[in-house]
Amino acid sequence: MGIFSFFNKPKHFFSAKDNEQIVQAIRDAEKQTSGEVRLYVESRNPFVNVVDRAAEIFFKLKMDNTVDRNAVLLYIAIKDQQLALFGDEGIHTKVGDAFWDSQVKNMIAQFSKENISNGIERCIQQIGQTLKEKFPYDNATDKNELPDEIVFGK
Numbered sequence: 001m002g003i004f005s006f007f008n009k010p011k012h013f014f015s016a017k018d019n020e021q022i023v024q025a026i027r028d029a030e031k032q033t034s035g036e037v038r039l040y041v042e043s044r045n046p047f048v049n050v051v052d053r054a055a056e057i058f059f060k061l062k063m064d065n066t067v068d069r070n071a072v073l074l075y076i077a078i079k080d081q082q083l084a085l086f087g088d089e090g091i092h093t094k095v096g097d098a099f100w101d102s103q104v105k106n107m108i109a110q111f112s113k114e115n116i117s118n119g120i121e122r123c124i125q126q127i128g129q130t131l132k133e134k135f136p137y138d139n140a141t142d143k144n145e146l147p148d149e150i151v152f153g154k
Contacts, residue, residue, distance in 0.1 A: 013041050013078055018117035019150060025121040026148045029128020034135045035091060036071040036146040037124055038063060042153030045077035053077070054084040057153075064088055066145045070135045072127050074120065083107060085127075094134045103127065 014022065026037050040057045047053040054075035058064065063071040069090030076083045085100045092100075103123055110119025 013152065014117055014150075022117060022120055022124070022150060023148055025124040025128075029124050029131065030144060030148065032128060032137050033131035034066075034068055034070060034137060034142045035128075035131030036063065036066055036144075037074070037127055037131070038071065038146055038148075038151065039074045039076070039120065039124070040151045040153060041076045041078065043077065043079045044154075045080045045082050050075065050077065050080075050082040050084045051086065053082075054086040057151075058086045058088075061146075061151065063146060066090075068135055070131060071146060072131070074123060074127075076120075081111075083111075085123075091131065091134060095130060099130065 022039060026039065029035075029037055038061060040054075040061070045053045047056070054073055057075055058071075058073045061073070063073055066088065069088040071088045072091060073086045074083070075086065083104060085103055087095070087100065103126060106126070107119045107123045110116070110122060113119075
């Protein structure tokens with residue numbers, strides 16, 4: 001813990017149980033694919049366009065450094081009620097805009113039922129299934145290229 005830890009208290013957007021279940025969903029999804037999934041959650045989106053913010057976070061987290069360029073970021077701004085999915089070029093060229101749009105619509109449907117953590121888990125599972133189809137896991141070469149923990153912003 002650093003000297004300034006008092007000023008940088010992490011936000012608690014999820015219960016400990018929900019947090020654990022979401023991280024486990026990421027791990028389970030990644031066991032079947034060479035793809036990577038990350039979740040970034042913050043209170044407010046400082047940008048006007050949610051996809052621009054997701055792209056900024058994606059590159060800031062160096063998610064474009066995976067071997068197959070198949071990482072996916074799920075971005076959520078809780079208080080602004082915004083979300084976006086941002087996939088690297090390897091996965092995006094295989095699934096296109098329609099896939100991302102349908103996943104966002106599915107999550108919004110879950111969120112409108114006050115089912116935020118379950119909506120996130122379900123989305124991660126569906127992304128994992130698609131990554132599995134497009135980038136199957138290879139035991140000889142695949143490794144976990146990015147951390148699985150949720151990244152919390154301000």
